[in-house]
Amino acid sequence: MLSGAGTTRGTSMTEQTAEAAPAHRYTAELAGEFERRWQQHWEEHGTFHAPNPVGALSSDAPLPADKMFVQDMFPYPSGAGLHVGHPLGFIGTDVFARFHRMNGRNVLHTMGFDAFGLPAEQYAVQTGQHPRKTTEDNIATYLRQIRRVGLGHDERRRISTIDPGYYRWTQWIFLRIYNSWYDESAGRARPIAELEAEYAKDPSWATLSDDERRAKIDSRRLAYLSEAPVNWCPGLGTVLSNEEVTADGRSERGNFPVFRRNLRQWMMRITAYSDRLVDDLDRLDWPEKIKSMQRNWIGRSHGARVRFASGEHSIEVFTTRPDTLFGATYLVVAPEHPLVDSLTADAWPSDVDDRWTGGAATPAEAVAAYRLAASRKSELDRQENKDKTGVFTGSYAVNPVNGASIPVFVADYVLMGYGTGAIMAVPGQDTRDWDFAEVFGLPIIRTVQPTEGFDGKAFTGEGPAINSGFLDGMDVVQAKKAITEWLAERGAGEGTVQYKLRDWLFSRQRYWGEPFPIVYDEHGVAHDIPVDQLPVELPEVDDYSPRTFDPNDPNTEPSPPLSRATEWLNVELDLGDGPKMYRRDANTMPNWAGSCWYQLRYVDPENTDRFVDAVNEKYWLGPRPEIHGSADPGGVDLYIGGVEHAVLHLLYSRFWQKVLFDLGEVSSDEPYRRLFNQGYIQAYAYTDARGVYVPADEVVERDGKYFWQDQEVNREYGKMGKSLKNVVTPDEMCDNYGADTFRLYEMSMGPLEVSRPWATKDVVGAQRFLQRLWRNMVDEETGQLRVSEAEPDEATLRALHKAIAGVREDYAEMRYNTAGAKLIELNNFLTKAGVTPRSVAEPLVLMLAPLCPHIAEELWQRLGHDTSLAHGPFPVADERYLVDDTVEYPIQVNGKVKARITVAADADQEQVKAVALADAKVAELLGGKEPRKVIVVPGRLVNIVA
RNA sequence: GCCCCCGUAGCCCAAUCAGGCAGAGGCAGGCCCCUUAAAAGGGUCAGAGUGUCGGUUCGAGUCCGAUCGGGGGCACCA
Structure with a gap:
C-alpha cells in the first residue's frame, strides 16, 4: 500500500469481508486480482494500439473506417503523486475513447508528460539530485498509478518533453518560427528568405551594410530578441510572460513581486496573430467561458486615433468613442509618456485653478513630483486606489473638431502600456473621466442624449448625439463612422484597432528547460544551429539554480544557471564559413514550449525524419468539412482539461499551430477542435481551534457539528492537498474497492463539467451495484456462470432496449452519470426478475465496459467469448421495443x-x-x-x- | 463596478435543451430477512413542491423580469 492515510479501517474491514464473504463474491480482492490480469492482457495484446496510416506505427490490416483522437491535458509528473481529483478527466476521456472504440472507430488515446518544470529543478537545487532523475522517478510513479485505474492508452505513444528526441523537434519548431515573418498583406507567416528576396528587389538594399540588412531582417522575425520592458521576478531569478503574472503584479508561481525592467530577451510575435486568434474562436467547439477569456485577454477594440495639436507638438490619443469628440474637455497623458517633458510649460497660467497645480510653484515641479510618486506606486497600489490624481502640464491642446482649447493633464489613470498612452477625456460619457473632472473642476459636456429617467453621472449607453454639430441626431454607430471619415479627410486621425495582447516573452533563466538552438558570434550576432545538429542538449552542471535575489529588489540582473556552464557555453562550430568560436544562448525556453505541439507528436512519436509525418497528421488532425462543416479547422476531436490554462497553454498552442499551418507543415489551423472543461473534485478540510489542519478522515459529525478527538473543529471546503490533511488517493480506492468501482463512482458523482465534493462513504454504492450485477451472472458460492439460455420475455426486452437507447445517447453526450443510472436500473430489473437471460447479460456487460472495463472483460470472457470486448460490438437498440x-x-x-x-x-x-x-x-x-x-x-x- | 455559471429530499445528483404526473441512480435514515454476532449481504419503506417575489401560460423546476445566496472571469484597457 502506497499511503497509510485513511486506510487502516478500510483494510481491516476488507480483510474481514474477505473471510466471511462467499468465495466468488465481487470484493475488492477479487476485483483487484482480475483488474491486474486484464491490465496485463491489454498491454501484452496491444489492445489500445491505434494504427497509423504510414510509418513505424502503421499496420498491415486495413484502417478502421473512422477515427477519433481523444486527449487529456498534458500532465506534469508531480512528486506528490495523484489524488482522486487528478484522474477525473482521464477517466472521462477513457470512457469516451472506449465507447467510440467499441463502435468501430480507430481511437487514439494516450498520455505523455510535460516534464520540464520548476519543482524538479528546485528539488535539484536543494538536494543536488539531477532533475532528470527526479522527473523520471515521478513519471514511473505516475504511470504506475494511472495504470491501476485501467486507462486504455496506446503506450507506444508515450512521450516526454525532456527527451532529447522530443525537444529536438521543439527546437526545430522554434527555428521554423525564428526563420519566419508575418506577411500582413497575405495574412500569414512566410519564410524569412522570401522577405529577404523581396527586400533585395529594392536597389537600395545593396547599399546597406551587412549589419544593417541583418538588423532589418531580424526586426521582422516571429521569434526575435528584444530589449524591452519585461516582467523581472527577482524572487524566482527569472523573467516571466504577461500571462504568468497575476492581476496584482505578482508571479503566478510563488507569488513574488514582479518588476518591469528593460532586458534583452526572446519574444514571440503572437500579436501578429491577434485577429486570427480572436476570429477563429468562432470556428471552435469550445466552452463559451474559455472563448470569452481568450477574447478578453486579446482585448481587441475598434476605435480611432485622433491627433490634437499642442504648440509645436501633436498628441495622439486612442479612443473607442470618436463619436464623443465634441465632449472632449481635456487630455490626459500617462506619467511615462515621452511628450511629458516637452508639454510641461515654464509657468502656470495666471488664472490657474489651485486644484491643478499639486501645490507646486511651477508646472515642472508639479510634474516631476507627480511622476516620481507615480513611479513609486506598485501595480497593486494603482489598482486598489482608484481615487483620481494628476497635475496640469500648463499646456493646452486644440480639439480638431471645434478648435476648442483644452488643458493637458498628467495622470496615472492613463497607462503607457495601452493605446498611445494618451487619451481624450470625455467626462459626459466615461465614468473615469467624470470622476477626474469632478476632482479637478473640469467642464462636462454631454454628447449622447441619456435615456429618459437617467439620473447617473457619465452616460455610457446608446443614444442620439447632442451638442456635437454635424453629428447631432446620429446614433453611436453612425456618429463613429461619420467622425472617423471626417478626421481622416483632414489628416487629424484615422480608424484603428487596438489590442491588449502583447508579444510573448519566451526566455527563462532556468536550468530545467529546452536550450535555445542559437549561438552568438564574436559580434554578438545570433545564428541558428543547423537542423542536422539538433538537439542542443542540456549540459551537466554542478549548480542548477539561477541566482535569486531579495524578492523586493528590482535592481538586480538575471543570471541563468547555463551561463556558468562555460565549457558548454563556448563552442566551436562550422556554420558554413569554417570552424569558429561561438557562444551559446544561456536561456531556456518556458515550460509552455513543449506543450504547444504535443498533440502532433502523439500522432507520430517515433518519427526521426520529421516532427510528424504529413499523412499521419492529416489522418488524425486534418480538417473534415464533410463531417464538421465548411469552417472546420481540424484538430483533436476531444480535448479535456481544467479551465486554468485558458489564456496560457491554450493560447500559445493555437499560435504555434497557426504558424506551422502557414508554413505548410500541418493541415489544420487549430490544435483542438473540441474542448471540454471537467470540474474539480473538491474536499472538506478541518481546522482545530488554533487553525491547524487535522486529518479529515478522522473527523466525525455529530448534530451538524464536526469533531476530531472530541474537540470541535471547523469545516472548510476547497482543494485536496497534503497540507490540508484531506488527500484521498486512487491507490487507496483501488485497494479498498477496486478500480472499476472507483471509476464508476467518479463518473456517477455528477456531470463531468461540474465540480463536486469527494465523499469516500458514497463509494460503496458503486461497489454494491457491481456486486449485484456480478451476482446476477456468477454464482457467488461456486463461481459458475448462472445465466439463462432461455429467451427473455417482452417486458425484459423493453427494459433492455430502452436502456440501450438511453445509454448509447448518454455516452455520446458524455453524460456518464445518467448512463450509469440506466445500467443500475436495468440490473435492478434483472434482480427482481430473478433470472438473467444471456441475451440481456451480454449487452449489459458490453454497455458497462466503457465505465468499468475490467469487470466487463472478465464477465465477457466467462460468458464464453475469447476476444476482448474493447473493439465492440456496442449494442444497438431495436426500435420495436422502444414504442x-x-x-x-x-x-x-x-x-x-x-x-x-x-x-x-x-x-x-x-x-x-x-x-x-x-x-x-x-x-x-x-x-x-x-x-x-x-x-x-x-x-x-x-x-x-x- | 462589469460579465458568465449554478441554487431541486439531510447529502451527491435526474427531470431544464424543446413548458406537460417533481425522481432515474447513489449515500445517509426507518422496517424486515440472512447471521451466534456483525456488514461494504438481500428485500422494502418513507422523504422535497424546486432559494425568494412577480409575470407569461390551460399548465412553470423548465420561459421572462426582479431579488437573495454560492462559484468563476475581467477590472482605471480609454
Missing part, C-alpha cells in the same frame, strides 16, 4: 392530476379526449357541465379546464 402498445395518461383538471387512463398508443387526440371525459372520476368532478377546454398532449397528458 409501447398502450400509454397511461394522467388527467389534469385545472392543472391538478385527478385521474389516470390507459389508452392504445396509436389512439388519436379525439379518442384520448373521449376516454378522458368518460372517466368516472372526471365526470364526477365536472358535475355534468361541459368543460371549457380540453388539451390533449399526445403521449403525455390530458388537461381539462372546467
Whole structure:
C-alpha cells in the first residue's frame, strides 16, 4: 500500500469481508486480482494500439473506417503523486475513447508528460539530485498509478518533453518560427528568405551594410530578441510572460513581486496573430467561458486615433468613442509618456485653478513630483486606489473638431502600456473621466442624449448625439463612422484597432528547460544551429539554480544557471564559413514550449525524419468539412482539461499551430477542435481551534457539528492537498474497492463539467451495484456462470432496449452519470426478475465496459467469448421495443392530476379526449357541465379546464 | 463596478435543451430477512413542491423580469 492515510479501517474491514464473504463474491480482492490480469492482457495484446496510416506505427490490416483522437491535458509528473481529483478527466476521456472504440472507430488515446518544470529543478537545487532523475522517478510513479485505474492508452505513444528526441523537434519548431515573418498583406507567416528576396528587389538594399540588412531582417522575425520592458521576478531569478503574472503584479508561481525592467530577451510575435486568434474562436467547439477569456485577454477594440495639436507638438490619443469628440474637455497623458517633458510649460497660467497645480510653484515641479510618486506606486497600489490624481502640464491642446482649447493633464489613470498612452477625456460619457473632472473642476459636456429617467453621472449607453454639430441626431454607430471619415479627410486621425495582447516573452533563466538552438558570434550576432545538429542538449552542471535575489529588489540582473556552464557555453562550430568560436544562448525556453505541439507528436512519436509525418497528421488532425462543416479547422476531436490554462497553454498552442499551418507543415489551423472543461473534485478540510489542519478522515459529525478527538473543529471546503490533511488517493480506492468501482463512482458523482465534493462513504454504492450485477451472472458460492439460455420475455426486452437507447445517447453526450443510472436500473430489473437471460447479460456487460472495463472483460470472457470486448460490438437498440402498445395518461383538471387512463398508443387526440371525459372520476368532478377546454398532449397528458 | 455559471429530499445528483404526473441512480435514515454476532449481504419503506417575489401560460423546476445566496472571469484597457 502506497499511503497509510485513511486506510487502516478500510483494510481491516476488507480483510474481514474477505473471510466471511462467499468465495466468488465481487470484493475488492477479487476485483483487484482480475483488474491486474486484464491490465496485463491489454498491454501484452496491444489492445489500445491505434494504427497509423504510414510509418513505424502503421499496420498491415486495413484502417478502421473512422477515427477519433481523444486527449487529456498534458500532465506534469508531480512528486506528490495523484489524488482522486487528478484522474477525473482521464477517466472521462477513457470512457469516451472506449465507447467510440467499441463502435468501430480507430481511437487514439494516450498520455505523455510535460516534464520540464520548476519543482524538479528546485528539488535539484536543494538536494543536488539531477532533475532528470527526479522527473523520471515521478513519471514511473505516475504511470504506475494511472495504470491501476485501467486507462486504455496506446503506450507506444508515450512521450516526454525532456527527451532529447522530443525537444529536438521543439527546437526545430522554434527555428521554423525564428526563420519566419508575418506577411500582413497575405495574412500569414512566410519564410524569412522570401522577405529577404523581396527586400533585395529594392536597389537600395545593396547599399546597406551587412549589419544593417541583418538588423532589418531580424526586426521582422516571429521569434526575435528584444530589449524591452519585461516582467523581472527577482524572487524566482527569472523573467516571466504577461500571462504568468497575476492581476496584482505578482508571479503566478510563488507569488513574488514582479518588476518591469528593460532586458534583452526572446519574444514571440503572437500579436501578429491577434485577429486570427480572436476570429477563429468562432470556428471552435469550445466552452463559451474559455472563448470569452481568450477574447478578453486579446482585448481587441475598434476605435480611432485622433491627433490634437499642442504648440509645436501633436498628441495622439486612442479612443473607442470618436463619436464623443465634441465632449472632449481635456487630455490626459500617462506619467511615462515621452511628450511629458516637452508639454510641461515654464509657468502656470495666471488664472490657474489651485486644484491643478499639486501645490507646486511651477508646472515642472508639479510634474516631476507627480511622476516620481507615480513611479513609486506598485501595480497593486494603482489598482486598489482608484481615487483620481494628476497635475496640469500648463499646456493646452486644440480639439480638431471645434478648435476648442483644452488643458493637458498628467495622470496615472492613463497607462503607457495601452493605446498611445494618451487619451481624450470625455467626462459626459466615461465614468473615469467624470470622476477626474469632478476632482479637478473640469467642464462636462454631454454628447449622447441619456435615456429618459437617467439620473447617473457619465452616460455610457446608446443614444442620439447632442451638442456635437454635424453629428447631432446620429446614433453611436453612425456618429463613429461619420467622425472617423471626417478626421481622416483632414489628416487629424484615422480608424484603428487596438489590442491588449502583447508579444510573448519566451526566455527563462532556468536550468530545467529546452536550450535555445542559437549561438552568438564574436559580434554578438545570433545564428541558428543547423537542423542536422539538433538537439542542443542540456549540459551537466554542478549548480542548477539561477541566482535569486531579495524578492523586493528590482535592481538586480538575471543570471541563468547555463551561463556558468562555460565549457558548454563556448563552442566551436562550422556554420558554413569554417570552424569558429561561438557562444551559446544561456536561456531556456518556458515550460509552455513543449506543450504547444504535443498533440502532433502523439500522432507520430517515433518519427526521426520529421516532427510528424504529413499523412499521419492529416489522418488524425486534418480538417473534415464533410463531417464538421465548411469552417472546420481540424484538430483533436476531444480535448479535456481544467479551465486554468485558458489564456496560457491554450493560447500559445493555437499560435504555434497557426504558424506551422502557414508554413505548410500541418493541415489544420487549430490544435483542438473540441474542448471540454471537467470540474474539480473538491474536499472538506478541518481546522482545530488554533487553525491547524487535522486529518479529515478522522473527523466525525455529530448534530451538524464536526469533531476530531472530541474537540470541535471547523469545516472548510476547497482543494485536496497534503497540507490540508484531506488527500484521498486512487491507490487507496483501488485497494479498498477496486478500480472499476472507483471509476464508476467518479463518473456517477455528477456531470463531468461540474465540480463536486469527494465523499469516500458514497463509494460503496458503486461497489454494491457491481456486486449485484456480478451476482446476477456468477454464482457467488461456486463461481459458475448462472445465466439463462432461455429467451427473455417482452417486458425484459423493453427494459433492455430502452436502456440501450438511453445509454448509447448518454455516452455520446458524455453524460456518464445518467448512463450509469440506466445500467443500475436495468440490473435492478434483472434482480427482481430473478433470472438473467444471456441475451440481456451480454449487452449489459458490453454497455458497462466503457465505465468499468475490467469487470466487463472478465464477465465477457466467462460468458464464453475469447476476444476482448474493447473493439465492440456496442449494442444497438431495436426500435420495436422502444414504442409501447398502450400509454397511461394522467388527467389534469385545472392543472391538478385527478385521474389516470390507459389508452392504445396509436389512439388519436379525439379518442384520448373521449376516454378522458368518460372517466368516472372526471365526470364526477365536472358535475355534468361541459368543460371549457380540453388539451390533449399526445403521449403525455390530458388537461381539462372546467 | 462589469460579465458568465449554478441554487431541486439531510447529502451527491435526474427531470431544464424543446413548458406537460417533481425522481432515474447513489449515500445517509426507518422496517424486515440472512447471521451466534456483525456488514461494504438481500428485500422494502418513507422523504422535497424546486432559494425568494412577480409575470407569461390551460399548465412553470423548465420561459421572462426582479431579488437573495454560492462559484468563476475581467477590472482605471480609454
